[in-house]
Amino acid sequence: MKKVITIPNAPQPIGPYSQAVLKNDTLYVSGQIPIDPKTGVLQNHNIKVATQQVMENIKALVETAGLEMSDIIKCSIFLKSMNDFTEVNEVYAQYFNAAPPARETVEVKKLPMDVSVEISCIAIK
Template sequence: MKKIYQIPGAPAPIGPYSQAVEVNNTLYISGQIPIDPKTGKLNDSSIATATQQVMNNIKALIETAGLDMSNIVKCSIFLKDMNNFAVVNEEYAQYFSSDAPARETVQVSKLPMDVDVEISCIAVRF
């Protein structure tokens, strides 16, 4: 059975996708960008602020599914500029107390709404 999740109170996705989909106890979280779900506007005054917003969006989706951040097993980080890696890494690390998930970080030429960071995740219901 497939279950769809959306951040409570968030605007609907701008394209034909779901924010998160759970199948067979695995939650697939679509790439999150720094959109504030309350306002629908970008929260990207700095790369640190943008990363915090992205991670808060992921956390909201995880919690909506009845999980927590320790259920995340894999993340993919997409950066417009790899020079931002250290700052993104520092902010990202604050969301995992131990046993951080597997991940990769890649530089890409462009992201939706021309943001600087996008992160997707996979979580498992243990």
């Protein structure tokens, strides 16, 4: 049986999907964009600020599901510009002390709400 994870510490979905879904010991976190859950305002004026907001949203979902950031085994990063790759990595690395998850990073033409970064992940207890 799956359990939908919805919390006030992550932005509400902007479409017909769940913020995250827990099935057995596996958590699937939908793509997170840099929306501040407290204000609903996009934090998209700077790629480092945007990436930090995305990672904080992911962290809130992961922890609410009873997992830790170290339980994340796979991430997918979508960038509006691959020129932001280095700065995104600098922020992203702060959330994974040792043995970072597998991941891919791809440049895409457009993201929801015209943001610069979106990240999804999978975590296992």
